[in-house]
Amino acid sequence: MKEQLYYITGMHCASCELFVEKRLLNEPGVKAVDASLGNGTLRIEYDGHAPRVKDLNKWFKSDGYAFSETPQKETKDPLIYFQDGKGIQVDNTVLKKKLSTVKKVVLVFFVLWLVEKTGAASFVSVTDNSSLGVFFAFGLIAGVSSCAALVGGILLSLTKSWNDQYGYDANAKTKMIPHVYFHGGRLFAYALLGGVLGMIGKAIVFENVTVYAIITLLVSAVMLLIGLQMAGVHWAERFQIRMPKFVTRRVAGNGKKQNKQNKQNKQLPFVIGAGTILLPCGFTLIAQGIALTSGSFTRGALMMTMFVLGTMIPLLFIGYASVQGSKNPKRGRTFSFYAGVVLVIFALYNVNGQMNVLGYPSVSDVFAKTPSSSGNLVPAVHKQGEQIISMVAKGFSYTLSSSPTIQAGVPTKLIVDDQGIQGCGVFLSARGLINGFVDLKYGENVIDFGKPKKGTYKITCSMGMVPPVTIHVQ
Amino acid sequence: MKKITVQGMHCGACEKLIKMELEDSGLDTYVANVEISSVDKKGIFHLNENIGDDQVEEIKTIINSMEGYSTE
Numbered sequence: 001m002k003e004q005l006y007y008i009t010g011m012h013c014a015s016c017e018l019f020v021e022k023r024l025l026n027e028p029g030v031k032a033v034d035a036s037l038g039n040g041t042l043r044i045e046y047d048g049h050a051p052r053v054k055d056l057n058k059w060f061k062s063d064g065y066a067f068s069e070t071p072q073k074e075t076k077d078p079l080i081y082f083q084d085g086k087g088i089q090v091d092n093t094v095l096k097k098k099l100s101t102v103k104k105v106v107l108v109f110f111v112l113w114l115v116e117k118t119g120a121a122s123f124v125s126v127t128d129n130s131s132l133g134v135f136f137a138f139g140l141i142a143g144v145s146s147c148a149a150l151v152g153g154i155l156l157s158l159t160k161s162w163n164d165q166y167g168y169d170a171n172a173k174t175k176m177i178p179h180v181y182f183h184g185g186r187l188f189a190y191a192l193l194g195g196v197l198g199m200i201g202k203a204i205v206f207e208n209v210t211v212y213a214i215i216t217l218l219v220s221a222v223m224l225l226i227g228l229q230m231a232g233v234h235w236a237e238r239f240q241i242r243m244p245k246f247v248t249r250r251v252a253g254n255g256k257k258q259n260k261q262n263k264q265n266k267q268l269p270f271v272i273g274a275g276t277i278l279l280p281c282g283f284t285l286i287a288q289g290i291a292l293t294s295g296s297f298t299r300g301a302l303m304m305t306m307f308v309l310g311t312m313i314p315l316l317f318i319g320y321a322s323v324q325g326s327k328n329p330k331r332g333r334t335f336s337f338y339a340g341v342v343l344v345i346f347a348l349y350n351v352n353g354q355m356n357v358l359g360y361p362s363v364s365d366v367f368a369k370t371p372s373s374s375g376n377l378v379p380a381v382h383k384q385g386e387q388i389i390s391m392v393a394k395g396f397s398y399t400l401s402s403s404p405t406i407q408a409g410v411p412t413k414l415i416v417d418d419q420g421i422q423g424c425g426v427f428l429s430a431r432g433l434i435n436g437f438v439d440l441k442y443g444e445n446v447i448d449f450g451k452p453k454k455g456t457y458k459i460t461c462s463m464g465m466v467p468p469v470t471i472h473v474q
Numbered sequence: 475m476k477k478i479t480v481q482g483m484h485c486g487a488c489e490k491l492i493k494m495e496l497e498d499s500g501l502d503t504y505v506a507n508v509e510i511s512s513v514d515k516k517g518i519f520h521l522n523e524n525i526g527d528d529q530v531e532e533i534k535t536i537i538n539s540m541e542g543y544s545t546e
Contacts, residue, residue, distance in 0.1 A: 014542070015487040022494050063486065 001031055004050040006042040008035065010065040020065065027051060042067065108341045132306045135287065139310020142283030150463075151276050151311070152318050153346040154219065155182065156339050157226040158272065159319060172320070178269040179319040183312050185273025190304040193277055194291040198300020209431050212462070213354045215278055220354070224347035230340030283307075285427045285437065285462050353464030359431045359457050364468050386411045389449075391459070391469065393421035393428070393440055398459060398469045405472045412449040414459075418442050427462035433471070437462045475506070476521040476530060479546040480537055483510055483517030492517075492537060501533050 011017060017035040024033045024044065032045040044050060056067040079094045143152075162178045228236035277284075287307040291300035355362035387410050390401040398416075406412060416428065418440045427437040433449045452473045460468040483489065489508045496502040504525040510517045521530065534545045 011487075013485060013487065015485060015491050019487040019491045019494070022491065063490070 001045050001047055002050065004044050004046065006044070006053065006056065007040055007068045007071045008042045008065055009040060010060075010063070011035065011037045011040075013037070016065070019063070020060070023059070024051070040071070104337065105341050108338060108345065132302055135303050135306040136310040138283065138287065139307040140313060141310075142307070143311035143314035150216070150219070150346075150350060151186075152315060153223045153227075153343055153350070154272070154276065155179075155315055155318055156230075156343050157223050158182070158269065159339075162269075176319065179316065181267075181269040182273035182319075183308075183316065185270035186276055186312070187273075187305065187308050188270075189274035189277045190308040191301045193288065194304025194307075195297040195301035197288060197292045198295060198303075199297040209357060209429050209436060209462075213357050216350055216354050216463075220347040220350040223343050223350070227340045227343030227347055230343060231337050232340070283311075283423065285424070286439075349465075350463075353460075356458050356460040356464035356468040357429050357431060357462070362464075362468070364460075364464075365470070368467055368470065386413060388412075389414045389471065390417070391415070392417045392419060393425060394419040396422055396425055396465075397467055398425070398428075400469050404470060405474060406452070408454040408473045409451050412452055414447040414449055416440055416445040416447065418445055421466075423465070424461035424463040425466045428459065429462050429464075430457055430459040430471075432457045433459075475523065476525060478519040478521065478530065478534060478537070480517045480519060480543050481546065482515060482543040484512045484515045485510070488543070489517060492519075492540065492543065495536050495540060496533060499532065499536060501529060501536070504529060504533070 008020070011020065014037070017037055020035040020042065021033040024030050024042075029046045029048040030044055030051070031047060034043040036042075042056075053067050053069055060067070079091055079098065081089055081091065083089045158178070162175065225236055284307075287304060291303045352362045352364060356364055387406050388402065389406060389412065391414060392399045392401055393416050398421075401417075414430075414433075420442070421440055426440050428440055428447070429437050430447075430449075432455065433452055434447060438445070438447050454473050457471045457473065458468040459471060460466050480492070483492070489510060493502050493505065493508075496505065504522050506520045506522050508517055508519050519533070521533075537543050537545050
């Protein structure tokens, strides 16, 4: 058996791939076909003679596909072009389209910035003595703030495929079914974890910052891709996230498979919902931390249940809005664009945060408040052979009150004066200097850095959303 | 005229793909024409008058077993 590679243009969806494959399998000598929208290629395994490009173009002419033996480029209207006699020209139609898109994106940025500036988190704080109602309110705040960036983003990404699955005509009640399973999964997992934490009084999932960061980065990458696709970015559409081809190619004509598929459709949102427990949303970590100190399975489970019920309200609203948006095709496209932009911003926000957590350069560094003169800061104090770094944690920021530069190999302590830090700021991370996250308590917190090695480290919150403080160890 | 509404269809490739599946079972001859609404992601298969209820059900079963398509 021999193999021949062709290049193909004109395909725009998975159905095109399957149609081309199925059509070519009818040709004598063709043993296997693999059409790839992402790569723009067609691979044919055959006996005897390979189909000629001329024949392929003839067979698929009416379908709008074109074949060649070398890669082809699809052309599109350029914004700037050169015209003989007139020099460099700007296409006003293309310019208007691009400006309109930029305006919409700026609008979304502005709205999200305003929401963040409300500082909703500062209105609710919880302790192990708080009533269950306070946990509910805490969940409510979480659902409209930083947790919305993670869980809300995932929900928006999933809603796209769920809406596609049911079609525009399905009623809102039907389209909300996967959302109910998603939240059911969250409720189950959080209640169970809360109970287990309360019972065993030991956190087994809070220790590895890098694992959390990698999970969040992977989730954010998927969110980013889906966001770009929803916003209508053509090149992103090449990377389709879908069922493997061996599944889509399978055609079984019996009712049993249908039932199995329906079952899977319900199980998957449930499992994904339960899986959100692995995401390092600061509010969730706080609730988990407090459930840990409850010392009771029932109390821990109830704390987490109330917390999730609180988050569920804004998240259900996000889901319902996306379902309503999909009812009308025109409104659906507009909603899809805005939701896509929100998703891209959430994803980039999360990625930037995780860069902070991992201690790598990030956009936050550009906006970081750097002391106008290090001379104004109290230098690291050497007391009994130790050096001390001081920091104030308040609102949604950490402010260094000593020099950001310290010596390597000297026992070092960080003293954090918690004057009311909010949101994920309660869980401090400093990868390379400490393991895991430190749960800050109101007042003075002493954190042992051991003997730090040379390098640059970042102190931020568990989600990396608190503007990072950079420590230089020399 | 009998018809089947199919959710998930959005383009000509979807139509051809489904027709090819029906062709494998010899049911494509019952399809008179297909309307597709790409914005609604929906297609309507208009069937010939001579088609029996069993064959309509058979067509529905084939379409429902294909990934991404479902009949109403």
